[in-house]
Amino acid sequence: SAVISQKPSRDICQRGTSLTIQCQVDSQVTMMFWYRQQPGQSLTLIATANQGSEATYESGFVIDKFPISRPNLTFSTLTVSNLSPEDSSIYLCSAEPARGFFGQGTRLTVV
Amino acid sequence: GDSVTQMEGPVTLSEEAFLTINCTYTATGYPSLFWYVQYPGEGLQLLLKATKADDKGSNKGFEATYRKETTSFHLEKGSVQVSDSAVYFCALIPMFSGGYNKLIFGAGTRLAVHP
Numbered sequence: 001s002a003v004i005s006q007k008p009s010r011d012i013c014q015r016g017t018s019l020t021i022q023c024q025v026d027s028q029v030t031m032m033f034w035y036r037q038q039p040g041q042s043l044t045l046i047a048t049a050n051q052g053s054e055a056t057y058e059s060g061f062v063i064d065k066f067p068i069s070r071p072n073l074t075f076s077t078l079t080v081s082n083l084s085p086e087d088s089s090i091y092l093c094s095a096e097p098a099r100g101f102f103g104q105g106t107r108l109t110v111v
Numbered sequence: 112g113d114s115v116t117q118m119e120g121p122v123t124l125s126e127e128a129f130l131t132i133n134c135t136y137t138a139t140g141y142p143s144l145f146w147y148v149q150y151p152g153e154g155l156q157l158l159l160k161a162t163k164a165d166d167k168g169s170n171k172g173f174e175a176t177y178r179k180e181t182t183s184f185h186l187e188k189g190s191v192q193v194s195d196s197a198v199y200f201c202a203l204i205p206m207f208s209g210g211y212n213k214l215i216f217g218a219g220t221r222l223a224v225h226p
Contacts, residue, residue, distance in 0.1 A: 033213060042200060042216045043155070092155065097214045098143060098204055100157025 006103030020079045023093035028073035037090040083110045113138040115217035132186040134201035142203040144184040150197045
């Protein structure tokens with residue numbers, strides 16, 4: 001099994017700034033996934049991060065807004081850039097989602 | 112593209128009532144199907160899953176059967192408890208996902224159980 005530590009758990013940020021979210025997995029995993037859950041809505045996949053290559057972004061998400069790093073097989077970061085109130089959401093990372101391994105989520109509020 | 116459709120909530124039940132949350136999917140071939148649960152203030156948890164037609168996933172008294180003929184994966188529980196109050200998400204991993212195993216979620220159904 002894999003345990004995923006995600007931080008911060010929540011943050012309040014000023015518009016125009018950026019927030020970097022970190023996820024640490026306690027075992028090596030090939031792929032990590034980043035999701036967004038807007039208020040009262042379902043989860044939408046932002047991108048898939050594979051170690052050693054650029055992340056693959058889903059339609060509607062771009063690297064300039066959501067840069068991702070994947071320096072090794074146990075760690076990944078998601079940055080949400082140039083924040084606006086519309087970015088207020090919960091962001092979750094996942095490894096091996098078919099086995100249910102998700103981080104606890106980061107609740108971002110942009111003011 | 113592949114998608115998941117869930118019944119709209121909220122679903123409000125009395126304790127010990129029977130629960131059904133409908134889920135249907137659109138996908139090519141045989142996707143893997145999942146139910147996730149999100150309790151208030153907590154993260155996402157895998158509740159159960161099924162990976163091939165006619166499989167039944169079960170956990171904590173919940174069960175769901177993979178019905179290829181009706182492209183459905185309805186969640187059921189015979190007797191709900193107040194502690195089952197949560198948001199339930201149906202999800203799938205496409206059969207041809209290129210090894211990426213990316214989950215596609217339904218909109219979620221909020222369940223509220225009253226004593």
